[in-house]
Amino acid sequence: MTRLRTILLPPALAIVFAALLCAVALLISGDSPITALRVMIGQIGEGTTAIDIVNSGAIYYLAALAVAIGFQMKLFNIGVEGQFRLAACAAAIVGGALVLPPVLHTIVIIVVAALVGALWAGIAAVLKAYRGVSEVISTIMLNFIATGLIAFLIRPDSFGVLQGNNISTNPIEPSGQFPGIPFGSSGTLFGMVFLAAALGLGYWFLLNHTRFGFELKASGESPTAATAGGVNARRMVIIALVLSGAVAGLVGLPELLGRDVAYTLTSPQGYGFTGIAVALLGRNHPFGIALGALLWAFLDKSALALDNVGVPREIVLIMQGSVVLSVVVAYEIVRRYELAAEQRRVAAQLREPAPAPVEVSS
Amino acid sequence: MTTTSTPLVAPPAAGQTRRGLPRWIVAAGIVAVGIGVLTLTTTLTGQVQLTSRGTTQAAVLLLLPILLAGLGGLWSERSGIINIGLEGMMILGTWGAAWAGYQWGPWAAVIGGTIFGALGGLLHAIATVTFNVNHIVSGVAITLLGMGVTKYLSTLLFFPVSHNPRQSPHVEGFQTFSVQPLADWLAQLESQQRVLLSDIAGILGGLVSGLTPLVIVAFALVPISYFVLWRTRFGLRLRSCGENPVAAESLGVNVFRYKYAAVIISGGLAGLGGAALTLNPGQLGYLEGQTGGRGYIGLAAMIFGNWRPGGLLAGSALFGYVDGVQLRAGGEAVHALLYGTSILALIIAVLWVARRRWMPALFALGAGAVVYGVYMVIPEVPREFASYAPQLVTLLVLAVASQRLRPPAAIGVEYRRGEGD
Amino acid sequence: MAGPEAEYAVELSGITKRFPGVVANSDIHLAVRRGEVHALCGENGAGKSTLMKILYGMQAPDEGTIAVNGEPVRFRSPADAIKAGIGMVHQHFMLADNLTVAENILLGAEAVHGIGAAARRRIAELARTVGLNVAPDVLVERLGVADRQRVEIVKVLYRGARTVILDEPTAVLVPQEVDELFSTLRAMRAAGYTFIFISHKLDEVLAIADTITVIRRGTSVGTADPRSVTSRSLAEMMVGSELPSPETRESTVTDREVLRVEGLDLAGDGGGRPLLSGVGLVVRAGEVLGIAGVEGNGQTELVETIMGMRRAGGGRIVLAGKDITRAHTLERREAGIGYVPEDRTRHGLLATQPLWANRILGYQSRRPVARGGFLGLLDRAAARRDTERIVAEFDVRTPSVDVPAAALSGGNQQKLVVGRELSGDPVLLIASHPTRGVDVGAQAGIWEELRRARARGLAVLLISADLDELIGLSDSIKVMLRGRLVADADPATVTPEELGAAMTGADGQAA
Amino acid sequence: ARDTGTPQPGAAGTGTGCERNAAPAVAGGAANTAAPLPNADASGLKVGLAFDIGGRGDGSFNDSAGAGLDRAVSELGLPKASTKELTAAPNESEDAAATRLRQLVTEGYNPIIAVGFKYATALETVATESPNTQFAIVDDSSVDLPNVTPLVFAEEQGSFLVGAAAALKTQSCKIGFVGGVEQPLIQKFEAGYIQGAKAVAPNIQVDVDYLTPAGDFTGFNDPAKGQVVTTGQLDGGADVIYHAAGGSGQGVFQAVKAAGKSAIGVDSDQYNIPAYTGVRDVIITSMLKRVDVAVFDYINASAAGNLQSLPTVFDLKVDGVGYATTGGKIADITADLDAYKAAIINGDITVQSTPSS
Numbered sequence A: 001m002t003r004l005r006t007i008l009l010p011p012a013l014a015i016v017f018a019a020l021l022c023a024v025a026l027l028i029s030g031d032s033p034i035t036a037l038r039v040m041i042g043q044i045g046e047g048t049t050a051i052d053i054v055n056s057g058a059i060y061y062l063a064a065l066a067v068a069i070g071f072q073m074k075l076f077n078i079g080v081e082g083q084f085r086l087a088a089c090a091a092a093i094v095g096g097a098l099v100l101p102p103v104l105h106t107i108v109i110i111v112v113a114a115l116v117g118a119l120w121a122g123i124a125a126v127l128k129a130y131r132g133v134s135e136v137i138s139t140i141m142l143n144f145i146a147t148g149l150i151a152f153l154i155r156p157d158s159f160g161v162l163q164g165n166n167i168s169t170n171p172i173e174p175s176g177q178f179p180g181i182p183f184g185s186s187g188t189l190f191g192m193v194f195l196a197a198a199l200g201l202g203y204w205f206l207l208n209h210t211r212f213g214f215e216l217k218a219s220g221e222s223p224t225a226a227t228a229g230g231v232n233a234r235r236m237v238i239i240a241l242v243l244s245g246a247v248a249g250l251v252g253l254p255e256l257l258g259r260d261v262a263y264t265l266t267s268p269q270g271y272g273f274t275g276i277a278v279a280l281l282g283r284n285h286p287f288g289i290a291l292g293a294l295l296w297a298f299l300d301k302s303a304l305a306l307d308n309v310g311v312p313r314e315i316v317l318i319m320q321g322s323v324v325l326s327v328v329v330a331y332e333i334v335r336r337y338e339l340a341a342e343q344r345r346v347a348a349q350l351r352e353p354a355p356a357p358v359e360v361s362s
Numbered sequence B: 001m002t003t004t005s006t007p008l009v010a011p012p013a014a015g016q017t018r019r020g021l022p023r024w025i026v027a028a029g030i031v032a033v034g035i036g037v038l039t040l041t042t043t044l045t046g047q048v049q050l051t052s053r054g055t056t057q058a059a060v061l062l063l064l065p066i067l068l069a070g071l072g073g074l075w076s077e078r079s080g081i082i083n084i085g086l087e088g089m090m091i092l093g094t095w096g097a098a099w100a101g102y103q104w105g106p107w108a109a110v111i112g113g114t115i116f117g118a119l120g121g122l123l124h125a126i127a128t129v130t131f132n133v134n135h136i137v138s139g140v141a142i143t144l145l146g147m148g149v150t151k152y153l154s155t156l157l158f159f160p161v162s163h164n165p166r167q168s169p170h171v172e173g174f175q176t177f178s179v180q181p182l183a184d185w186l187a188q189l190e191s192q193q194r195v196l197l198s199d200i201a202g203i204l205g206g207l208v209s210g211l212t213p214l215v216i217v218a219f220a221l222v223p224i225s226y227f228v229l230w231r232t233r234f235g236l237r238l239r240s241c242g243e244n245p246v247a248a249e250s251l252g253v254n255v256f257r258y259k260y261a262a263v264i265i266s267g268g269l270a271g272l273g274g275a276a277l278t279l280n281p282g283q284l285g286y287l288e289g290q291t292g293g294r295g296y297i298g299l300a301a302m303i304f305g306n307w308r309p310g311g312l313l314a315g316s317a318l319f320g321y322v323d324g325v326q327l328r329a330g331g332e333a334v335h336a337l338l339y340g341t342s343i344l345a346l347i348i349a350v351l352w353v354a355r356r357r358w359m360p361a362l363f364a365l366g367a368g369a370v371v372y373g374v375y376m377v378i379p380e381v382p383r384e385f386a387s388y389a390p391q392l393v394t395l396l397v398l399a400v401a402s403q404r405l406r407p408p409a410a411i412g413v414e415y416r417r418g419e420g421d
Numbered sequence C: 001m002a003g004p005e006a007e008y009a010v011e012l013s014g015i016t017k018r019f020p021g022v023v024a025n026s027d028i029h030l031a032v033r034r035g036e037v038h039a040l041c042g043e044n045g046a047g048k049s050t051l052m053k054i055l056y057g058m059q060a061p062d063e064g065t066i067a068v069n070g071e072p073v074r075f076r077s078p079a080d081a082i083k084a085g086i087g088m089v090h091q092h093f094m095l096a097d098n099l100t101v102a103e104n105i106l107l108g109a110e111a112v113h114g115i116g117a118a119a120r121r122r123i124a125e126l127a128r129t130v131g132l133n134v135a136p137d138v139l140v141e142r143l144g145v146a147d148r149q150r151v152e153i154v155k156v157l158y159r160g161a162r163t164v165i166l167d168e169p170t171a172v173l174v175p176q177e178v179d180e181l182f183s184t185l186r187a188m189r190a191a192g193y194t195f196i197f198i199s200h201k202l203d204e205v206l207a208i209a210d211t212i213t214v215i216r217r218g219t220s221v222g223t224a225d226p227r228s229v230t231s232r233s234l235a236e237m238m239v240g241s242e243l244p245s246p247e248t249r250e251s252t253v254t255d256r257e258v259l260r261v262e263g264l265d266l267a268g269d270g271g272g273r274p275l276l277s278g279v280g281l282v283v284r285a286g287e288v289l290g291i292a293g294v295e296g297n298g299q300t301e302l303v304e305t306i307m308g309m310r311r312a313g314g315g316r317i318v319l320a321g322k323d324i325t326r327a328h329t330l331e332r333r334e335a336g337i338g339y340v341p342e343d344r345t346r347h348g349l350l351a352t353q354p355l356w357a358n359r360i361l362g363y364q365s366r367r368p369v370a371r372g373g374f375l376g377l378l379d380r381a382a383a384r385r386d387t388e389r390i391v392a393e394f395d396v397r398t399p400s401v402d403v404p405a406a407a408l409s410g411g412n413q414q415k416l417v418v419g420r421e422l423s424g425d426p427v428l429l430i431a432s433h434p435t436r437g438v439d440v441g442a443q444a445g446i447w448e449e450l451r452r453a454r455a456r457g458l459a460v461l462l463i464s465a466d467l468d469e470l471i472g473l474s475d476s477i478k479v480m481l482r483g484r485l486v487a488d489a490d491p492a493t494v495t496p497e498e499l500g501a502a503m504t505g506a507d508g509q510a511a
Numbered sequence D: 001a002r003d004t005g006t007p008q009p010g011a012a013g014t015g016t017g018c019e020r021n022a023a024p025a026v027a028g029g030a031a032n033t034a035a036p037l038p039n040a041d042a043s044g045l046k047v048g049l050a051f052d053i054g055g056r057g058d059g060s061f062n063d064s065a066g067a068g069l070d071r072a073v074s075e076l077g078l079p080k081a082s083t084k085e086l087t088a089a090p091n092e093s094e095d096a097a098a099t100r101l102r103q104l105v106t107e108g109y110n111p112i113i114a115v116g117f118k119y120a121t122a123l124e125t126v127a128t129e130s131p132n133t134q135f136a137i138v139d140d141s142s143v144d145l146p147n148v149t150p151l152v153f154a155e156e157q158g159s160f161l162v163g164a165a166a167a168l169k170t171q172s173c174k175i176g177f178v179g180g181v182e183q184p185l186i187q188k189f190e191a192g193y194i195q196g197a198k199a200v201a202p203n204i205q206v207d208v209d210y211l212t213p214a215g216d217f218t219g220f221n222d223p224a225k226g227q228v229v230t231t232g233q234l235d236g237g238a239d240v241i242y243h244a245a246g247g248s249g250q251g252v253f254q255a256v257k258a259a260g261k262s263a264i265g266v267d268s269d270q271y272n273i274p275a276y277t278g279v280r281d282v283i284i285t286s287m288l289k290r291v292d293v294a295v296f297d298y299i300n301a302s303a304a305g306n307l308q309s310l311p312t313v314f315d316l317k318v319d320g321v322g323y324a325t326t327g328g329k330i331a332d333i334t335a336d337l338d339a340y341k342a343a344i345i346n347g348d349i350t351v352q353s354t355p356s357s
């Protein structure tokens, strides 16, 4: 029971705190926090919002998983952003060019995306393992370079097609798409939501029940102890980053295969950074990340609903930032509180029998 | 007791220092090699923009925010606190600078930017030092908050004046000035078209003309940071918190206070970097999104520089320079830089050989050959890649030079008072 | 530092300190006379370090009072304690590797003599008194343990401390160094300094102390006079059991070679002096081969090279007839090498992981804790069961196998590591300082297990700074100096002093 | 370096090297534009506007769209309360755009105007779902549905005219173009500008630079880069710089001002933008993209129930694009420019919409 409280209390406190903060900001700018809250809750029942939240949540979930895999080894993969965009672009190009039977087509696209993501992360991995280049720098740089590479790939004289004022890759035929579950006017749930959930399950299993997961955590916790225990640190760095990149490669697919069908200039960006925040919010735990991803998606969609009623939607950014910060602060406060309680408990226990110190002298 | 004996080697002199040249000679050597390579490249490829005064000036302009953000990172990380929130603090700085600058002029902007950045730093300190929040979590959160708060405040305060929620009203910048008569003399020398001499004159000329007080302040902050961090009691204590906070605490250092100070200064410097973005020539004030990831680049430059002010300067200069070249002269100049990079790789390979480190030497040589191959095969670097030449070059230099980086020992480690052993 | 001449330099009374789940100190009394060496004895986890941290202002007591020179004081931080003339040399070095010797000393005491020339003069002066012979600009990471110990003492003296706490200062020193330290202490005692001295080596305690206070399970059980107690009775006071001895009984050495090392070379970092050159040795089944050497002479590197954690520059390592020179660490472990590292927290344990997860470390590919297969499945239930076995067999004191390793006291952590490394029938055990910092009771347990395994035919390569242990357990001893094996010694005849002399190269061999 | 930034002899002389063609002689001189539809009564309409990133106040096409709406309010009797404006967020996904449009549909807005080609896909989805609602989309013509009206512009025609202006004004026979992001829309500006300049002075040099490649939208928000690129062009001898770089344009203006040369603004009459007051004396003209005209005309046509009357492209003929004369810096050449304008309208000159290289 205490355990449950320790886990659930902090996020609850944090959300309340963040909400209060935003309420103050809203009052200052002359808006009603009550309206804001009502609109935010109310949006779930409107239009396709509920489904959109789950869909976006799945995307954030994948991004956060990618980040979390690196984090397990204390590797900070800032490059999820570049990895996912490049992978989505490459997958769209390949998917649009191929003519294959249904399921196979989809699988090929998914594999291409994972491979490209892994490859892009692999550059950082090799530089880290063999040249000692910090993955923080290399992935930041690779994000930029990926943007250049994508621009090059979708130039109309490379693989791009002019679509009015936009540039797009060739659309993927229905055989390559990942069918979703239509909910009529409430929207269509991406089929890849289930793939994301399955990956989460796989991540959990890998981490807790396999040698690989053990070695990953061990290297993250203490590289020296892991080495002494026969873990090949260099290999782990490479595998962890490459695996992280492969998962990152999938981040763009739910939208690509479930809705957009092609990669365009205006394809969304920024999921990599959201992934970092969500992974941290979910404490790198597969279940925690899922909650974090949904919360994040909910807040994101709230921006639309708030804008619709004229409440400044910057509130959502402030809310996201303060939720991330206050969740962790709340965990710390609860931890300290329980520590103190424990100490009081021990003290109380000990006061009762009052052990008499033995007097020995020689 | 029997003794099997192998002759004994002479005992090592206790505490012999690592052999090697003084740091400043190494630095001077690096600068000399850099200029040499550039001159050679300019001469052989005819890309005059590589060493023109305008390019240096552009480099200075572009490196300024990066340098300041990097200095911010340096202060914070030297005290053991990772600061991935530099971007957020920088955003706060751009806003604060515009807000103060709009009302009271450029110096107020400098102060306003610094204060706003420092507020971000304070938040980071509260989270990481007082509440032991994971440093990266806090940094990410602060970046989000920075974006949210500035948007909110802009709508609230700038919109009524500028009629644009994403932009401040016009903020007056500093007047630029040149160091005379040096600047004119160098300009004249540059125009004489003499190999080497004109190139050096071009590079130096850019450093002494078109200056603003902010440039002077930023460059001065490099030696000042070095002096304060490495030569004063405050700096010693601050660094000790990043190396071994428990030891520092056991010697009566108030670790909390120093970490707080460091992170607040860090935020202030990042904020100053933001102010540079608002005040630099070419800016009219605050513009949403104008930091464009420069905080992260600053962090990278600091790591590139091995957590030292000189190295950081080198990292941001490299970045600013290549960015300046690509923006001013485009794909052809970047193409010429490829040539320069392959020469550099060759030099690095020779250095490794001299140290009898065969693997890195081979690697450098290989990398050099690949780059040279690319140079020969393509006539011009496509614009898509030329735009990211600074990032490519940074990555390449790191991969080839493969420095052994040494972060502060206790960086990122949670620290709780009285829990050490 | 003239104060009113009270009888007691420091006096702690009724100190109580609780940690979550443990009471580290409960109503402790300690009175230290001015100008004496006051020893504090007690088994692992008895609460000695905690008490000292309280005296030094690093932790606040839950209850109790402290008086310095008869004046009641309240320390909020070490700064307060330092002001009151108290200094502490910690059990674990409190040095920043990446700062220079001078910076480490000056840190926090910049006000004393500034940070310029005056400070350097003072450091040089103090360095002479404690025999510290290194340039002040050297990074601390380049110093050996003995010098680090000296830097720690200089740090304390530089601050003008008159009462100095020494928490297990001798754990890493060889006898000669201990003697040097003791003569320094005696000289300083004569000059009016007061010392509180903590050690698990009772003969040392008897040799240096003027008064002994014994702590058991967090309470002070009394004081003893070193002139009238024996180490045996002192040990009984501490743990209520007999003092163990590391004596080996009859030899079990066979002629079956288990480990053969030939001409092992290891280059130094950045092309410096080689760390190992031409090291060759043989360990047979049932044999304990001891390696004696002052720390920093290559023992660590030798062990890590044999374990595959460092890549040998030349030479051969053969395990039971199989060349393993190029094998990875895990392959070596799978071939039957057990490894008790010298630093359990760095190399032996995952601090925040539960005990059962720590059982898996190094065995992640083998039964009983792993099922293997393509996915490399682990068997958590089996790991838990086997950890429970170790806890029972090796008397690891822990509430359960689910607590994180960090929650165990040092001695219990060590027992867990030894138990783990003796699981799965290894053919060779490499044990570095297997009982370092472990109290007498636990020490006896570990020795007993080593002997039993040896009797079953285990080959043991033993590295230890505790020469009694080395002599007592080994069947033969080799001395290591500057990366070479320079001498052989017969444990039946050699004395710790002779061995110590050979280790420092002071037996006429050295240049 | 061996180049000091000052134009070198031989490269381009001061005016002398620039041979200029005479302006085309067109009957009627100034162009005769199409007759506008008479104002209809829009009091019964509920108009929704979905802005692109930046929204109102961006000093660019969002603002311009807003101005069109405002004009409809004041001239067509459209009640202010019957209008609604929503704004896109940076980097948002398609479903956000769709949700925004749906919100407007749900609340009964009809017609709904989406500003920016990024709405294309979302609009296609929502317009299919709601066949009874009328939609218009600015800058895109790829959605082919009966209830969607494209509002696209001949940016290349307007750019042609300012290119001609630049060629007429240059002293060094070298001019510059600074694009924010290298994407098709901005390339239209480039293409027209170059063609216009060459029409006036066939041997003119045009220095073309983009701040970032396609997909990296920071190029529209990075004045620092705009300044550096422009300074580079000015150092290379260019003396009239045309930008299509959004917010980065302020860097362009600053650089031009520091060098005492001339600049050409884009989209709206940037001479009049409050934030640019300090630099406006270098802005000789701006290429006008009359999103306001398109939006107003669209609302007017909707009110009149006569959407067929709208042009397929808002070009010079319908005053959908043009150039600004505020500040009087090009008063001396307006006759020439109008001649070119007439020639384009007549079809004597066809302007390319993609750069030839």
Ligand SMILES: Nc1ncnc2c1ncn2[C@@H]1O[C@H](COP(=O)(O)OP(=O)(O)OP(=O)(O)O)[C@@H](O)[C@H]1O
Pocket: B418, B419, C019, C020, C022, C023, C024, C042, C043, C044, C045, C046, C047, C048, C049, C050, C051, C091, C407, C408, C409, C410, C411, C437
């Ligand atoms: N920071 C802490 N948090 C929780 N428990 C602690 C802490 N410090 C000490 N303890 C507990 O207090 C008890 C006393 O520890 P202490 O370090 O004082 O023992 P010790 O006598 O120094 O042992 P050793 O001889 O092994 O050094 C132990 O049970 C230990 O687990």
Ligand SMILES: Nc1ncnc2c1ncn2[C@@H]1O[C@H](COP(=O)(O)OP(=O)(O)OP(=O)(O)O)[C@@H](O)[C@H]1O
Pocket: B419, B421, C044, C045, C049, C091, C406, C407, C408, C409, C410, C411, C436, C437, C438
């Ligand atoms: N944060 C903590 N939480 C729980 N226990 C702790 C913590 N920090 C220290 N301890 C405990 O405090 C005790 C004292 O630590 P210390 O490292 O001094 O152990 P020790 O028994 O003295 O070991 P050694 O003799 O090897 O130094 C240990 O038992 C350790 O487990």
Ligand SMILES: [Mg+2]
Pocket: B328, B329, B330, D207, D208, D209, D232, D233
């Ligand atoms: Mg150019």
Ligand SMILES: [Mg+2]
Pocket: C048, C049, C050, C091
């Ligand atoms: Mg202790």
